[in-house]
Amino acid sequence: MTLPPRKLRSAAWFGTADKNGFMYRSWMKSQGIPDHEFQGKPIIGICNTWSELTPCNSNLRKLAEHVKRGVSEAGGFPVEFPVFSNGESNLRPTAMFTRNLASMDVEEAIRGNPIDGVVLLVGCDKTTPALLMGAASCDVPTIAVSTGPMLNGKHQGRDIGSGTAVWQLSEQVKAGRITLHDFLSAEAGMSRSVGTCNTMGTASTMACAAEALGVTLPHNAAIPSVDARRYVLAHMSGMRIVDMVLEDLTLSKLLTRAAFENAIRTIAAIGGSTNAVIHLKAIAGRIGVPLELEDWTRVGRGTPTLVDLQPSGRFLMEEFYYAGGLPAVLRRLGEAGLLPHAEALTANGRSLWDNVKDAPILNDEVIRPLDRPLVADGGMCILRGNLAPRGAVLKPSAATESLLQHRGRAVVFENLDDYKARIADPELDVTRDSVLVMKNCGPRGYPGMAEVGNMGLPPKLLAQGVTDMVRLSDARMSGTAYGTVVLHVAPEARAGGPLAIVRDGDLIELDCAAGRLHLAISDDELALRLAAWREAQRPDPRDASGYRGLYVDRVLQADEGCDFDFLVGCRGAEVPPHSH
Structure with missing residues (x-):
């Protein structure tokens, strides 16, 4: 493609003959870089979350080399830089606690450096939303490359x-x-093998969401991490980002309202993780696209789940790729008129539909036809009521159908420690019809909103053959988990939401079809309990300083994406000049 020359952002660093230009070039030349690399080539940042403490992302060091080859082949100059890598498997108290921190790292690294476009190397759960959030706040040309799922266990x-x-x-x-x-x-x-979880967990969900949003090349979501085609995709992404810079194809031209609606519909069709509700809201907030919980009902509900993958179904990500991957799912949706915005632009410059209209569909068991879905209605169930005035989330495709309309007495745990101490007690007053309730595990309460909402069932009921119960909390759960689990109750208990005052024996009513979550007490009783709760509160000294203090003070609630309030919005890539 021949494009007219355009002013490169990096020219403000490397394109002058003054003292500043001298120093910028000189210090870069200490790495053995020749003069011609600074002569009008697009500078492509490779934003890498490689870390040996993030095993899912441990092949990104190798992927980066293939991206670099592609950038160089297309006439760009690649520069790799590390950012905070928050892997879910090792990081305490939870990787969600540092998602916003990682996004700040990414945003400031992009804005403050001579970068014309960026390749985001992502994988484990929170690295995909964190890097997209940071890049969205800068709005430079951006393409994402995922580490890919591990081989079948x-x-x-x-x-x-x-x-x-x-x-x-x-x-x-x-x-x-x-x-x-x-x-x-x-x-x-x-x-x-290296790679992200091979189920339709949060990592796979967010990789699919990124592909549906149009910020990756086709097939990015499902190629196994150790498949040579993953390295080819990295190479081609490196080539493509150079043209995206020359075309001025910035992230805001991809992350449109239409793209987010496509992603919501896609997540329903793949049986995706509930965590996507929070992450998409946060990404949308950074780029300035309005997105509400009700959009998941309006766009997602009524969508059949076509992908038969664990935890909702039978297969794993290897089979998903061999069956045609996400392009096959999008083709099925499009042919049925279920792709909301087929014309949406994607990173390769083509529309989403142009990318998938001829995609092969190779296995009707893994990617089911619409007349034989895994779940007839796979959209997220958004719940509201006096127990969740600002909403809660349930994933029907991972739940027991008979429990989606349920009334039971609460068995209450004040926090995770209380749950761990009492759940195995043979004397615990609990039956299969009870509703397990856990408080103080939300954004402020844990802090970080840990993935503990899928509480293990009482051993005495497991021994009786009970396999599922209604569980309710202000926490999240892993996308690899399953069960009839009500999550993200907002406001959370720590913020004084009604969840804080639920007591043992209270009747709780769940009606997924009606979107209702109700605590069966009067409004007067609810107000009295909340007043007493507020009177009894005392500050936690651990919240007074450090990053934890910042987090607890400024984090938004689950329905707002759990971003920091001061990070919402796109600030662009402009930065004051550095005068030495």
């Missing part, structure tokens, strides 16, 4: 899903159906 001659197998086997140990040795023997086989 193997245990005792069968496939097992990363994350999902942990929840399943752990419950079987507690129920006495398998031994501790059986449980631990699955450990190595579950994670047998």
